[in-house]
Amino acid sequence: MSSPAITSVFNDAYIAEAFEAYRRDPASVDESWRQYFQTAEALAGIVGGARATGAAGGGAADPDLLRKAAAAAALVQGIREHGHMAVQLDPLGSAPLGARELTPEYYGITEADLALVPATALGFDDGRFATAADVVAMLRSRYSKALALEYSHLAADAEREWFRRMLRAEELTAPLTPDERRAVLRRLTEVDGLERFLGFAYQGKKRFSIEGTDALVPMLDEAIAQGARRGAREVVIGMAHRGRLNVLTHVMGKPYEALFGEFEGRHPDAASESETGDVKYHMGYRGTRAVDGQDVALLLVPNPSHLEFVGCLIDGVARAAQRLPGTPWERDERLVLPIAVHGDAAFIGEGVVAETLNMSRLAGYRVGGTLHLIANNQVGFTTDPIDSRSTHYASDLAKGFDIPVLHVNADDAEACIIAVRIAIAFRDAFRKDVLIDLVGYRRWGHNETDEPAFTQPKLYDVIRKHPTPRQVWGNRLVAEGLLTGDDVEAVDREVRAVFEAAHQRTKQQATAAHDDSPEGAPAAPPPPVVTAVPADRLTALNTELLTYPEGFTPHPRLAKILARRAETLGDKGGIEWGQAEALAFASLVTEGTGVRLTGQDAERGTFGHRNAVLHDPNTGNKHTPLASLRERGAAFEVYNSPLTETAVMGFDYGFSVAAPDTLALWEAQYGDFVNVAQVIIDQFLVADRAKWSQDSGLVLLLPHGYEGGGPEHSSARLERFLQLCAEGNMTVAYPGTPAQYFHILRLQAKRQPRRPLVLMQPKSLLRLPAAASRLSELAEGAWQPVVDLAAAAPERVRRVVLCTAKMWYDVTAQPVPDSVAVVRVDQLYPFPADALRALFERYGRATDVVWAQEEPQNMGAWTFVAPRLRALLPASASLGYVGRPERASPAEGYEAAHKAEQARIVAEALAITEPSKQKASAR
Secondary structure (H helix, E strand, C coil), X not given: CCCHHHCCCCCHHHHHHHHXXXXXXXXXXXXXXXXXXXXXXXXXXXXXXXXXXXXXXXXXXXXXXXXXXXXXXXXXXXXXXXHHHHCCCCCCCCCCCCCHHHCHHHHCCCHHHHCCCEHHHHCCCCCCCCEHHHHHHHHHHHHCCXXXXXXXXXXXXXXXXXXXXXXHHCCCCCCCCHHHHHHHHHHHHHHHXXXXXXXXXXXXXXXXXXXXXXXXXXXXXXXXXXXXXXXXXXXXXXXXCCCHHHHHHHHCCCCHHHHHHHHCCCCCCCCCCCCCCCCHHHCCEEEEEEECXXXXXXXXXXXXXXXXXXXXXXXXXXXXXXXXXCEEEEECHHHEEEEEEEEHHHHHHCHHHHHHHHHCCCCXXXXXXXXEEEEECCCECCECHHHHCCCCCCCHHHHCCCCCEEEEECCCHHHHHHHHHHHHHHHHHHCCCEEEEEECCCCCCCCCCCCHHHCCHHHHHHHHHCCCHHHHHHHXXXXXXXCCHHHHHHHHHHHHHHHHHHHHHHHHHHHCCCCCCCCCCCCCCCCCCCCXXXXXXXXXXXXXXXXXXXXXXXXXXXXXXXXHHHCCCCCCCCECHHHHHHHHHHHHHHCXXXXXXXECCCCCCCCCCCCCCEECCCCCCEECHHHHXXXXXXXXXXXXXXXXXXXXXXXHHHHHHHCCCEEEEEECCCHHHHHHHHHHHHHHHCCHHHHHCCCCCCEEEEECCCCCCCCCCCCCCHHHHHHCCCCCCCEEECCCCHHXXXXXXXXXXXXXXXXXXXXXXXXXXXCCHHHCECHHHHHHCXXXXXXXXXXXXXXXXXXXXXXXXXXXXXXXXXXXXXXXXXXXXXXXXXXXXXXXXXXXXXXCCCCEEEEEEEEECCCCCHHHHHHHHHHHCCCCCEEEEEEECCCCCCCCCCHHXXXXXXXXXXXXXXXXXXXXXXXXXXC
């Protein structure tokens, strides 16, 4: 049956029919009908002394009154669901949408009729309300005056009821006290005053001012305070550049002198010439704030102009910081509050936002709720909302992820503070994301040198005439009699004096004599990292990994595969990729280094080689052998990620920054898919130290290899990573054996300073017998950037073939002439110049050096290694290229064409046919 909430005329016969159905089975009618009949029964008891018709007792309420009560109940629900449409959200005065569901006439009654219905008939029986008119007046005040709430879309009834109860009880909506009101005035004056001072002192300089959404700063103040009172000991903030300077100084505590110094062109934080730094409105900062005597650590995460990508990062940072000392596999989500400040156009426009919201409640990525704040300028660069989104609100995306939304007018500072109190309380109660849409404006253009009237002339005519948030709040306090106009101006003069004094100190520092004392002695290089693990320890760890809990039985076929791992440590060898990885992880965990591995199908491994999580086919129970070692030292975590690359890699990058005690790895299902996360790679992974003095040890596992899989399943775009290599910013490697993989994982976990590691992961080598390793190679070996297994006598070698792992196995699978040495280059950056120089000395009679690769000539490693190899070769040797010609697509899509190309490359590498004319010297 249709709901009475959408019925404007109530028909007695229709009601009687619905009631009969309700009496037979209450669950058979719509929830609104159930509420209606419950109201009717209650009303009958109140005014008629008996229950409604057909109910026990036989009495009946006045049908006319019953219709009015039902309509009033529908109006109450209408206000709860649609009240946000009547709130004056735009400080510039554009009218709200409004909704017919907010009027009693929509339900067939009048305002006067509401006074005839007892409040108790609507379930309001706490004595505060006499009639439905009182109830409706209260609800309009709560839902349609200052705050616009959207929570009816929430799936959990407990969450919807929380909002209803909270608003009825006025637990979090009490007006600010006089002291709080005065404190907000001072804060808004500091916010506004800083922007005005910067505009005066540094005319023509970009600052991406906060003006128009000034309330963001006192809102962040309140979020920190409320979060701390609920257990937060750290707050991690990510935000765009607009308003960042104000947040840095007034929220994070960055000294004004430091900010003014940056406007003067100084960057005192750069530790070396290699740290190129970043513009001031991208920088991060660490600070502390005392809340009720408890220090709260504050972190503003640095981020580039790719605005929304920092959102997934701060969640990763928060996840790492929520781990408990001593038991890092356990977390307390109350300890860290993540706050993401978004732009309105970017929030709904950037796909990474949806990816991050989708991750918010997944086991491997949840942080107990992020507070999202949209600093809504009502314009994106020069684009109007009508051209930037297909929804009414900039926040509508959040509703699809079961997130409550609070909209608030940025000129109403009191409502802004109350919105934060509600949001933090909800997060504390349900450990879920919550969003506040702060509707304001942008006083200037995209930056202060821009003329916004070129594209929004009418809008900016209104903005120019509109008072600032400080003025609006000051006028309100004067109107309330709390302050006088002179009081308001006095605060402004005091704040201005603070800025002027700080500016003067900055100028004095600039003219002070520089310290020309000599620098101290250079730091000693870090000691070499030992990656080998004693054989008996590896054997014991292997046994533990193959021991299952009582009552647990892995899949029979998988059990046989895993059981073979007990044999591979013997004389015959045969350690494959998955086993070497497991032993590397196990050794690290038991030494106190945690391991976190995520990615699509990471638990099993895309190619079925890992099987880190076992499933009992009889009970459905899971067992993670590596996790069972945690009591011995550290945590092991492995999670299948959602089908996304960008946000997941960003999350794990953030985790790796905040968790130096953990080896964090992200695995692509196929290496090609790393393309989707290019922003995280370009803007964060490879440049974080240069821009922000920030370190990450994130490992990217990228399946790579030309095996006939076609253009999208062959290449991890090795060339792109190599193009980004400089200043020792990361390691790019292509390990050729399980033992090499074992050692580089352990090396990455232990070496300092921490930098990212990009591994081209083989696919066909995962179980290739020729690639298998022996226990001794793990127990006694070390990472080797260059591997020379040539059997020929060095003096007989005339051609040296250099290649990466997969190509090496293809070439050496053929008979190799005595005159040819095939050498594996397992590390491409940092470029192993010393090892290769020694190699060329060893083969001093070679006149022909060839770089052989699977990838097209304009891809892969060739363009990176060619100039570096030329610089190392003796004058008597030439450098040549063997591989695919330059192409637009990475690989062939037809198996026959692939096989023919691979055979040609191998043949030319071994000089079985005439070498290709594609010589390096021709390039």
